[in-house]
Amino acid sequence: MGINVYRQKIKVFVISSAITSYGGALYAFVVMFIEPNLFDWLESAKLIVITFVGGLNSLTGVILTSLIYYTFGEFFRFIDVWRDVLLAFVVLLTTIFRPNGIFGDWELSLRGLARRKHAAER
Numbered sequence: 434m435g436i437n438v439y440r441q442k443i444k445v446f447v448i449s450s451a452i453t454s455y456g457g458a459l460y461a462f463v464v465m466f467i468e469p470n471l472f473d474w475l476e477s478a479k480l481i482v483i484t485f486v487g488g489l490n491s492l493t494g495v496i497l498t499s500l501i502y503y504t505f506g507e508f509f510r511f512i513d514v515w516r517d518v519l520l521a522f523v524v525l526l527t528t529i530f531r532p533n534g535i536f537g538d539w540e541l542s543l544r545g546l547a548r549r550k551h552a553a554e555r
Contacts, residue, residue: 485528486498489533490534506520
């Protein structure tokens, strides 16, 4: 009776593993060289920071935050070490003032855009 939680978790784990392995295969095909140093703990930490700052419940927030995060890093490349300090400061401010992330539960949807367009036409 009800939903088998264990079975659902296993399904999600298998699907996410398949998607991740496919992404890794595509990455290896493009780069043509793979070594363990390409995937250190700093890359994992960046992904966790992007997820928390963008909002745990918002796919749109995570995508927009990743674009901002990597653009910000490249834009301030000239200040080298201080760039990481500045990014850490932004993360701290976000977690203090917006605990659910910058976007929280907000999601971009076509239905919402259509409603806004319809309301603007009135």
